[in-house]
Amino acid sequence: MAMSLTDEQPDLSIIENRPASVAHLFVSRVEQSGGDRAFGRPVGEQVEWLTWKQVDQRVRAIAAGLVSLGVEPEDRVAIESSTRLEWALVDLGIMLAGAATTTIYPTTTTDDVLHILSDSGSKVLIAEDDSQLAKFREVAPDAGEVVKVVTIDGAADGDQVITLEQLEEAGAALLAEQPDVLEQRIAGIRPEHLATLIYTSGTTGRPKGVRLPHSAWTYEAAAVDSVGLLGKDDLQFLWLPLAHVFGKVLLTLPLQIGFPTAIDGRVDKIVENLPIVKPTWMGAAPRIFEKVYGRITTMMADEGGVKAKLFGWASDVGGQAADKRAEGSSAGGLLGVKRGVADKLVLHKIRERFGGNVRFFISGSAALNPDVARWFDAMGLPILEGYGLTETSGATCVNRPYPGANVTGTVGWPLPGTEMKVAEDGEILVKGPGVMQGYRNLDEATADSLVDGWFRTGDIGEQLPTGHIRITDRKKDLFKTSNGKYVAPSTIESMFKGICPYASQLVIEGDGRKFVSALITLDEEGIKGWAEQNGMADADYRTIVTSQECRDMVQGYVDQLNGKLNRWEQIKRFIILPRDLTVEEGEITPSLKLKRKVVATKYKDELDELYVD
Incomplete structure (x- = not known):
């Protein structure tokens, strides 16, 4: 597709001459930037940094530890953890072992954990803590080929479950015996070899495992690098789910470009961490x-x-x-x-x-x-x-x-x-x-x-x-009203969030119906300030959002929205739900995408009542 009206002149040689694999990319970065800051995490009022050499030392121990467990090239190793420094280290360890990372969100249900482990054929599971271990133990008899579980913060059991520290110790011992074991693994990795198996969080149905080779990741990093979007002097704050493809891209870019990245996936700490990290960019x-x-x-x-x-x-x-x-x-x-x-x-x-910054x-x-x-x-x-x-x-x-x-x-x-x-x-x-x-x-x-x-x-x-x-x-979200008019719900939902500062979610309904209706949820923190200004300072969330005063306020914003829409797109009736939609209830994905059909099905009876004359 031709570009126009741009001064951009990408350096295509960066793409054409990119490394064979993520492992090769990492090794090259360590050689170029060994003493520079690589990955860190906010602790208190500062960021604790590891240099690329320090990262390399831990990553090699993890990689060799996986080899000692019998992990072969392109075997799958699953990571079930929130975004944290150890996620990055383990993922790189998997790359250097020539294996492939299978991603599992920490909020994934036990049934889906079972599906992902068995469908992927993962041989090793990296579980963040005891709560994630509990999910595995519940499905262990049917979890396919998992032979060992490594826990980051959880407790070892002396048998199937070991700690990350123990894995690194095993890796160090193997490297002492076979110093070139990882060089042999890395040399054998081809661009087309599987690097990552990402299971789509999915707005409908079972998660599907997407097979992404090393060449995909080296291309992504090289393509971004080629347009000069980022430089070595940049500093990234990374909090997005690393089980999500967007997070994985942001984890690969520093390997290509060499800028440091501070990692902390605690969403409630984002505002607190920003003045500490002082990033130049963030996804x-x-x-x-x-x-x-x-x-x-x-x-x-x-x-x-x-x-x-x-x-x-x-x-x-x-x-x-x-x-x-x-x-x-x-x-x-x-x-x-x-x-x-x-x-x-x-x-x-x-x-x-x-x-x-x-x-x-x-x-x-x-x-x-x-x-x-x-x-x-x-x-x-x-x-x-x-x-x-x-x-x-x-x-x-x-x-x-x-x-x-x-x-x-x-x-x-x-x-x-x-x-x-x-x-x-x-x-x-x-x-x-x-x-x-x-x-x-x-x-x-x-x-x-x-x-x-x-x-x-x-x-x-x-x-x-x-x-x-x-x-x-x-494409699947577009619907027709009974009058034969097409409605694009995502566009309307996005518009409302720019109009109403208290909005959290807007779910448009109207497929085959005579008019468009909506389910609305409000931001729990934002609405408290409004409540204090309107005589409800001590009221709980449910009381606030179900009050007539709140409904009248929201109606005003809906009227503003309707003024920007075609007649057949306008919201005629709506319901304010007594709670927000959550990942835990399966109503939005871990990457914060709306599960439209799930929500519409859950509240079908309430929506049906809106169409009763």
């Missing part, structure tokens, strides 16, 4: 940006008076400057002067909340609301929205951070080496080195998804004259 899902936007704007509105007016003025000036950048120009003249004043009085304080964020996993994106850009914190799927190794498109290249409402240009086209029915098709080898044990599903090398994404979209890609909705 996140849209929900994080929506929450920050909602919290800051409502907090300033609640302040009232001069502070609220000043914040509103500064935001407006920042937005005008952001619009100039989007057009490819800069804020000069009077606007430039006003932007400087706004920055000194207000905008820099917002940036300080994120550590003060952020050059940009990258958003992926779901659609980002354009109003939220524009607000962050106004603050001097541009968000580069990207696009990809597990089946395309996570990064297929991404916007670029220079003027005129970051087009809000699009997912940017394809990465160099990736082809994209739009089918006759509007479906986006992808071809390139990042596309999966296929689904494990699902030949029919693989054949349906891969046609002549093109992956059918299931997403509806278009290519703009500038070459940017715009995604409209999931």
Whole structure:
């Protein structure tokens, strides 16, 4: 797909001459940057760092430990853990052993843990703690080929379960006996060998194992490197689930480029960690940006008076400057002067909340609301929205951070080496080195998804004259009302989150119905501030969101939304649920995607009542 209106000149030699495997990529990085910071974790008021040499020492011990357990090339080793430093170390150890990582979210149900372990044929399981061990013990008799469990924080049992420390000790002993054992493994890894088996978190049905070879990851890292998006002087804060493809991409980039990465997957610590880490960039899902936007704007509105007016003025000036950048120009003249004043009085304080050094964020996993994106850009914190799927190794498109290249409402240009086209029915098709080898044990599903090398994404979209890609909705989510009019629910849901600062989730319903309705949930923290301003300071969440006052407030935002929609898309009736949707209840995925059909089925009776005249 041709690009246009861009100064970007990617260095294709980086892609063409990339290493044979993730293991080779890591070895090369250690040779180049041995004494530099590699991976760290926030502890107290500082980050504890490991250099690349220190990482190499631990990773080699883990890799040799896996070899000592009988792990052979391309054998699967499953990781069932939250995002933490040890996840990265173990994954790299698996790579150096020539094996393949199977990913399991720590929130995965016991039934799905059983399915993933048995379907993948994993030989070893890395379990984070005793709670994850308990899931394994519940399914152990049927867990396929698992011969050993390694726990990071849990207790060993002297038999099947050993600690990560014990694994590293076994690896050190093997390396003392066979110093070249890992060099032999690494030398045998080919680009087409399996590196990762990622089970899609799935909005419907059983998770499917996506087979991604080493060549996919080395391509992803090299393609991002080739466009100059990041440099060695950058610093990443990584909190996203490493079991998710987006997280895995962000874990591979430092191997290619050499920048340090601070890792801490505790979502409740993100705000606290940012001023400690002081990152220059960070990847996140849209929900994080929506929450920050909602919290800051409502907090300033609640302040009232001069502070609220000043914040509103500064935001407006920042937005005008952001619009100039989007057009490819800069804020000069009077606007430039006003932007400087706004920055000194207000905008820099917002940036300080994120550590003060952020050059940009990258958003992926779901659609980002354009109003939220524009607000962050106004603050001097541009968000580069990207696009990809597990089946395309996570990064297929991404916007670029220079003027005129970051087009809000699009997912940017394809990465160099990736082809994209739009089918006759509007479906986006992808071809390139990042596309999966296929689904494990699902030949029919693989054949349906891969046609002549093109992956059918299931997403509806278009290519703009500038070459940017715009995604409209999931093909399977589009529905028709009984009047024969098509509705794209994801677009409407994203719009609402940019209008209502208290919104957490909006679930659109109306397939075959005479009008569109919705289920709405509100952000539990954000709504507390509203409640205090409206005489309900001591009320619990359920009482607040089921009150008439709250419904009237939400109705006002729904009316604003409806004013932006076609008549047949407008929400005629809605229900505010007494609790938010959660991963634990199976209503959203660990990567914060809505499980639309699950939610619609769960609340079918309540939705049906909305259509009773």
